[in-house]
Amino acid sequence: MRTIDWVDGAIELIDQTLLPDELVMLRITTVDALIEAIQRLAVRGAPALGVAGAFGVALADGDRKAIARLREARPTAVNLAWGVDQAAAHLEEGRQAVLARAERLRDEDIAACVAMGGRGADLIEGDSLRVMTICNTGALAAVERGTALGVIQTLHERGRLAEVLALETRPLLQGARLTAWELDRMGAPYRLIADSAGPSLLARGGIDAVLIGADRIAANGDTANKVGSYSLALGAERAGVPFFVVAPETTIDLSTPSGEHIEIEDRAEEEIVSVRGVRLAPAGTRALNPAFDVTPHDLITAIVTDRRVFRP
Numbered sequence: 309m310r311t312i313d314w315v316d317g318a319i320e321l322i323d324q325t326l327l328p329d330e331l332v333m334l335r336i337t338t339v340d341a342l343i344e345a346i347q348r349l350a351v352r353g354a355p356a357l358g359v360a361g362a363f364g365v366a367l368a369d370g371d372r373k374a375i376a377r378l379r380e381a382r383p384t385a386v387n388l389a390w391g392v393d394q395a396a397a398h399l400e401e402g403r404q405a406v407l408a409r410a411e412r413l414r415d416e417d418i419a420a421c422v423a424m425g426g427r428g429a430d431l432i433e434g435d436s437l438r439v440m441t442i443c444n445t446g447a448l449a450a451v452e453r454g455t456a457l458g459v460i461q462t463l464h465e466r467g468r469l470a471e472v473l474a475l476e477t478r479p480l481l482q483g484a485r486l487t488a489w490e491l492d493r494m495g496a497p498y499r500l501i502a503d504s505a506g507p508s509l510l511a512r513g514g515i516d517a518v519l520i521g522a523d524r525i526a527a528n529g530d531t532a533n534k535v536g537s538y539s540l541a542l543g544a545e546r547a548g549v550p551f552f553v554v555a556p557e558t559t560i561d562l563s564t565p566s567g568e569h570i571e572i573e574d575r576a577e578e579e580i581v582s583v584r585g586v587r588l589a590p591a592g593t594r595a596l597n598p599a600f601d602v603t604p605h606d607l608i609t610a611i612v613t614d615r616r617v618f619r620p
């Protein structure tokens with residue numbers, strides 16, 4: 309099953325807002341419908357956004373204003389703009405050339421995730437591993453396999469995984485809704501934890517590694533990822549637990565020198581004060597909702613990509 313693909317002249321993608329209760333495929337035929345799906349996180353995750361951006365250019369039929377809107381649909385993951393640019397570079401050659409590039413980009417992502425899974429599993433020593441992860445970095449964040457959760461899946465497939473501690477990942481609960489769903493499908497052992505429990509469980513001991521994804525990696529290795537990653541990195545540093553970022557080379561943005569230059573998406577206050585339309589806080593409560601944070605490179609043990617492992 310693919311998270312996103314091009315089928316009979318349109319984009320087909322899983323509507324992730326309905327998981328884990330319903331598995332529904334959306335058929336997207338316009339750029340505006342794709343932008344809406346991206347902004348409400350029906351499709352999400354840096355690699356998946358790159359593929360969506362590239363296929364979106366094929367939908368645009370040369371409408372450069374629509375392509376510009378698509379490119380800006382979400383600011384933090386570099387992959388969206390990169391995917392749009394990769395496909396748009398072929399606009400002069402016509403729609404088939406644009407689509408051919410987008411399909412190659414899809415296939416490259418599939419191969420990259422397989423490569424990252426093996427490279428990451430080779431890097432982490434030991435058996436009966438207990439690992440911690442935040443947000444969702446599985447196939448739902450890519451096309452067929454994921455990044456950090458792809459490493460975890462490979463460890464499981466190799467019989468080396470004892471347990472995953474998955475952060476629920478407020479406010480949109482990518483961990484509780486999506487990572488738990490994917491781990492169930494893999495048959496991998498896991499328990500869900502509150503985000504705020506992450507650092508203290510690391511301090512408690514018995515966790516062998518933290519693995520996270522990335523939305524943008526700056527030239528010096530500073531890494532933007534789901535909000536809560538930074539506090540997890542601080543806890544890992546304090547507890548002496550290795551902290552790995554797993555991301556394709558396409559998430560590295562050499563034009564951004566360091567983390568303070570990465571734009572952090574601030575999302576709607578509503579996402580904090582309510583869950584699926586059920587209000588949690590008093591009426592009128594204001595909220596601040598940064599969707600990402602930046603982990604400084606010196607808190608990262610290593611970055612695993614589809615081509616290499618490097619230590620920032």
Ligand SMILES: CSC[C@H]1O[C@H](OP(=O)(O)O)[C@H](O)[C@@H]1O
Pocket residue numbers: 352353354355442443444445446449450454455456482520521522523533534535599
């Ligand atoms: C494998 S990249 C996934 C990356 O994207 C997530 O953010 P969102 O769910 O808002 O798209 C999160 O930062 C993950 O690490």
